[in-house]
Amino acid sequence: GAGVSQSPSNKVTEKGKDVELRCDPISGHTALYWYRQSLGQGLEFLIYFQGNSAPDKSGLPSDRFSAERTGGSVSTLTIQRTQQEDSAVYLCASSFPTRPAAEQYFGPGTRLTVT
């Protein structure tokens, strides 16, 4: 596709359930980022994948959060045993990081609501 896509666009889940969020980056983009954004607030970095390098997981808030990127393309963010404080919009972005000053291209986000 022409842009970054994310699915689902909305997810409502019960507290304690696991959820999986998917991100399809722009074809050929080697870098992929996950962010979390609470309502109308700033971006909270979660995790960064670059090519075949080990991901930077420094932003993951707890061990309930994990992410993988298969084949250097699609990425899945998994939240286990969801809590109400996990409710937020989860944004995915991709880029060509080795280009000078490469901008990040964002998907539309997944709005997660934990009830």
Added chain:
Amino acid sequence: AQSVAQPEDQVNVAEGNPLTVKCTYSVSGNPYLFWYVQYPNRGLQFLLKYITGDNLVKGSYGFEAEFNKSQTSFHLKKPSALVSDSALYFCAVRDRGDSNYQLIWGAGTKLIIKP
């Protein structure tokens, strides 16, 4: 440590008036600087970036930003605001000497343009 400050949580401007959204940064080396915009219920969109050269950068939708090295600032400007410019604006920076390709994000400024 690298950081970005957007000192105003909200900026209110009357339609037709000039607007400025402020951003200051701190990096150890020379920066790449970015502005993104987030319209209501949508993902982030790239507006403009500073790489090198002319300190005045022009971007999408009539926006421009001025890089000021001595003041470590990169304020976003537009000569005549439109109601449709109302959105959340994010400033971001990356130290061009940093092998970590992540961006450091400001907290965002809500711009409200009143008719």
